[in-house]
Amino acid sequence: MNGFEQSKAINTxxxxxxxxxxxxxxxxxxxxxxxxxxxxxxxxxxxxxxxGPVIAGLGLAFFRYDIVSAPKFxxxxxxxxxxxxxxxxxxxxxxxxxxxxxxxxxxxLAMALAVAxxxxxxxxxxxxYQAIFFFPILVSGAAIAxxxxxxxxxxxxxxxxxxxxIGIEKIPWILASDWVKPSVIMVTVWNGxxxxxxxxxxxxxxxxxxxxxxxxxxxxxxxQKFSRITVPLLSPVIFFIIVKGIIGVLQLFxxxxxxxxxxxxxxxxxxxxxxxxxxxxxxxxxxxSVGFVLFGIILVITIIQFVVSRYWVFYDND
Amino acid sequence: xxxxxxxxxxRDFLKSTGIASSAMLLASIPATALAQxxxxxxxxxxxxxxxxxxxxxxxxxxVVERFTAEHPNVSVRFVAADNSxxxxxxxxxxxxxxxxxxxIDMGKIPSExxxxxxxxxxxxxxxxxxxxxxxxxxxxxxxxxxAEQVKFAGLTYGLPYDFNNMVIWLNTKALEEVGLDAPxxxxxxxxxxxxAQALTTKDGDNVSRYGFSFWTGPFGVCPWLFNxxxxxxxxxxxxxxxxxxxxxxxxVYQMLYDxxxxxGVSPRTDSNVTxxxxxxxxxxxxxxxxxxxxxxxxxxxxxTIQYWPNNGARVTEVGTGAWPIFSASQNPDMAWQxxxxxxxxxxxxxFVLAGANIPAYKSVAExxxxxxxxxxxxxxxxxxxxxxxxxxxxxxxxxxxxxxxxDSIQARWTSLILADEISVEEGLASFQEEMExxxxxxxxxxxxxx
Numbered sequence: 209m210n211g212f213e214q215s216k217a218i219n220t221x222x223x224x225x226x227x228x229x230x231x232x233x234x235x236x237x238x239x240x241x242x243x244x245x246x247x248x249x250x251x252x253x254x255x256x257x258x259x260g261p262v263i264a265g266l267g268l269a270f271f272r273y274d275i276v277s278a279p280k281f282x283x284x285x286x287x288x289x290x291x292x293x294x295x296x297x298x299x300x301x302x303x304x305x306x307x308x309x310x311x312x313x314x315x316x317l318a319m320a321l322a323v324a325x326x327x328x329x330x331x332x333x334x335x336x337y338q339a340i341f342f343f344p345i346l347v348s349g350a351a352i353a354x355x356x357x358x359x360x361x362x363x364x365x366x367x368x369x370x371x372x373x374i375g376i377e378k379i380p381w382i383l384a385s386d387w388v389k390p391s392v393i394m395v396t397v398w399n400g401x402x403x404x405x406x407x408x409x410x411x412x413x414x415x416x417x418x419x420x421x422x423x424x425x426x427x428x429x430x431x432q433k434f435s436r437i438t439v440p441l442l443s444p445v446i447f448f449i450i451v452k453g454i455i456g457v458l459q460l461f462x463x464x465x466x467x468x469x470x471x472x473x474x475x476x477x478x479x480x481x482x483x484x485x486x487x488x489x490x491x492x493x494x495x496x497s498v499g500f501v502l503f504g505i506i507l508v509i510t511i512i513q514f515v516v517s518r519y520w521v522f523y524d525n526d
Numbered sequence: 527x528x529x530x531x532x533x534x535x536x537r538d539f540l541k542s543t544g545i546a547s548s549a550m551l552l553a554s555i556p557a558t559a560l561a562q563x564x565x566x567x568x569x570x571x572x573x574x575x576x577x578x579x580x581x582x583x584x585x586x587x588x589v590v591e592r593f594t595a596e597h598p599n600v601s602v603r604f605v606a607a608d609n610s611x612x613x614x615x616x617x618x619x620x621x622x623x624x625x626x627x628x629x630i631d632m633g634k635i636p637s638e639x640x641x642x643x644x645x646x647x648x649x650x651x652x653x654x655x656x657x658x659x660x661x662x663x664x665x666x667x668x669x670x671x672x673a674e675q676v677k678f679a680g681l682t683y684g685l686p687y688d689f690n691n692m693v694i695w696l697n698t699k700a701l702e703e704v705g706l707d708a709p710x711x712x713x714x715x716x717x718x719x720x721x722a723q724a725l726t727t728k729d730g731d732n733v734s735r736y737g738f739s740f741w742t743g744p745f746g747v748c749p750w751l752f753n754x755x756x757x758x759x760x761x762x763x764x765x766x767x768x769x770x771x772x773x774x775x776x777x778v779y780q781m782l783y784d785x786x787x788x789x790g791v792s793p794r795t796d797s798n799v800t801x802x803x804x805x806x807x808x809x810x811x812x813x814x815x816x817x818x819x820x821x822x823x824x825x826x827x828x829x830t831i832q833y834w835p836n837n838g839a840r841v842t843e844v845g846t847g848a849w850p851i852f853s854a855s856q857n858p859d860m861a862w863q864x865x866x867x868x869x870x871x872x873x874x875x876x877f878v879l880a881g882a883n884i885p886a887y888k889s890v891a892e893x894x895x896x897x898x899x900x901x902x903x904x905x906x907x908x909x910x911x912x913x914x915x916x917x918x919x920x921x922x923x924x925x926x927x928x929x930x931x932x933d934s935i936q937a938r939w940t941s942l943i944l945a946d947e948i949s950v951e952e953g954l955a956s957f958q959e960e961m962e963x964x965x966x967x968x969x970x971x972x973x974x975x976x
Contacts, residue, residue, distance in 0.1 A: 275621050275622060275625040276621060276624070276625060276646045276648070277646075358798070361793070361795045362793070362794045362795055363733065363736070363793035363794050363795060364736075364793050364795060364802065364807050365795075369732070372731070372732055380794065380945070383794050383795070383941075383945045384945055384947070385945070385947055469937060469941075470938075471937065471938060471941035471942070471945075472938075472941035472942045472944075472945040472947055473938050473939070473941060473942040473947070473948075474938065485934055487618070488614055488615070488618055488930050488934070489928070489930045489931050489934070490618075490621065490930070
């Protein structure tokens with residue numbers, strides 16, 4: 209092959225190589241375009257139905273707006289009013305109470321149920337208990353709250369009737385300020401503990417048995433095995449339950465709304481119920497400011513949780 | 527890039543899926559959404575209806591059929607607003623619909639929302655239409671006091687076609703057990719307490735039956751206030767004067783407190799009181815005509831009704847149903863024609879037989895088909911007679927323009943009082959203070975509208 213022919217061969221090879229690169233580049237651009245096209249509906253949905261309303265809501269917090277008339281800019285007046293409203297502090301305290309009460313109670317109960325079901329009981333019995341504890345999750349929270357409202361009625365409810373039969377005085381479950389919050393926690397945990405129980409059960413079943421066998425050989429007792437093996441290895445699940453639980457409880461609405469309507473007074477009212485009340489009274493700007501503050505609280509708490517998690521949550525790749 | 531044995535690449539599969547999904551999405555869009563704008567000669571009446579088990583757009587089918595037969599170029603479209611959370615939630619839905627630009631022509635607004643709608647110029651007066659229409663079919667047959675209930679500052683904003691009131695429902699088996707006849711129609715508050723005490727029975731320390739179960743929303747408290755000689759929660763033409771500090775107001779709240787804690791004739795709950803009558807847990811309860819549908823379904827007939835007890839004044843509390851025309855209407859003239867079609871006696875009879883309200887027309891209230899929905903048809907006449915007598919005044923439930931605020935403030939303070947966590951005087955003083963603040967923030971121009 210002479211030089212020209214070699215050169216021609218090289219050019220051809222390079223041309224073929226360039227053509228192949230161009231083809232790959234065009235293919236890649238096409239892939240990218242298709243990828244964006246296929247995720248476009250989700251992105252549009254997020255922008256239109258989530259991000260857009262959130263940003264609009266944050267904006268409305270700086271206006272006085274009753275839906276019927278045009279919005280009027282009032283600066284920070286809604287936030288000043290929120291800071292000065294004694295009811296706002298009461299509902300915030302209630303919400304914090306629910307958060308600690310529900311998350312801790314739910315977690316402990318879910319853990320106890322999962323450990324019990326994961327013990328050496330017949331398989332059919334395991335499945336049975338899983339089903340009955342999970343069942344309340346399948347029922348609407350509002351329907352559950354209505355039924356519990358009848359059960360917990362102070363003077364004509366069946367729970368107080370049976371308590372009376374064993375000599376216990378009627379408890380004003382959903383009437384007295386001292387009892388309404390524990391009653392709401394009880395109903396909400398009863399409704400949702402099954403889901404967390406299933407998560408923890410799945411986590412328990414993923415813990416290798418040889419760890420417990422090794423611990424047995426080393427003479428560890430039940431509590432030591434639980435605290436040194438079970439809990440650390442379950443920490444990702446526990447973390448998820450806590451984060452999800454706190455976010456959910458900070459937005460608690462259904463159970464207290466149906467059970468007690470936030471009463472007596474504001475004794476069982478949550479921040480979200482207070483926000484809803486403001487919307488009902490056509491104080492859209494003020495309600496938006498409450499939503500803004502709630503969003504900020506949830507964001508800060510969630511960030512703190514993620515930062516702190518590095519000290520106690522252990523993942524498989526750690 | 528993976529290829530299956532038939533030669534379709536993963537990339538091609540994903541492309542095909544994307545195209546197919548987009549095509550399905552486009553196909554799911556109703557054709558009407560893509561259609562051209564309708565012929566200008568066709569008119570659509572948009573009607574807001576509160577959807578619930580006893581009130582729905584289906585009830586209007588015969589009315590729509592007759593109306594569109596007379597007006598072939600007119601169609602009627604119903605838009606549902608949820609009222610399962612009460613009238614407050616219904617108003618919220620309604621206001622949002624109006625604010626969203628939905629061209630609503632007319633719809634149901636109950637008493638609780640009339641002033642709210644008038645204050646915010648959401649509805650228009652009927653007077654120009656009534657002046658040129660023959661309204662004798664209406665005014666000759668409707669109880670005069672009822673016809674005036676949606677009139678503000680001399681202007682008529684609605685023509686009640688049905689209503690509900692408050693009467694006392696008594697369990698006849700319970701009365702028989704304690705050897706009591708039905709009370710007289712002009713019974714007093716003291717007589718009422720006597721009946722409640724007689725009907726309360728105990729099984730050891732437990733109360734097996736309470737004399738009277740009651741609920742405490744504005745519609746439930748107003749009849750006590752009215753019959754104790756007070757205007758309600760608010761006084762003044764524009765309902766601008768909170769009355770919680772009035773001695774007659776305090777007296778009523780003290781009485782309700784005493785029912786529970788002093789006399790022990792009432793349970794400490796106000797959920798589902800009509801069920802307590804049926805179950806025998808209470809000998810008396812309070813309601814309008816609305817329990818009748820549930821009682822018919824449950825085949826419960828052991829009840830009678832009686833006028834509300836009085837303490838000097840005899841007043842019937844009402845909540846009326848009317849179909850105002852909205853100021854957003856694009857077809858107010860045709861909306862008025864539909865109003866007339868829906869307002870006639872035949873239509874109203876159809877509505878009340880399917881629902882749980884009381885007809886505004888005397889002729890319908892005396893119709894055997896309506897009366898026979900009750901075990902004692904003669905007793906059922908009380909529902910209509912309560913608003914059609916010269917010796918009984920008719921008053922609408924307290925409905926200031928800020929009804930939603932009154933509703934929530936009243937619920938808070940009443941629940942604290944009846945939970946025995948605050949005294950009656952203290953609770954009502956706080957209630958008064960909050961309502962004064964609400965009224966103080968009212969726009970000045972609202973005063974002229976009432």
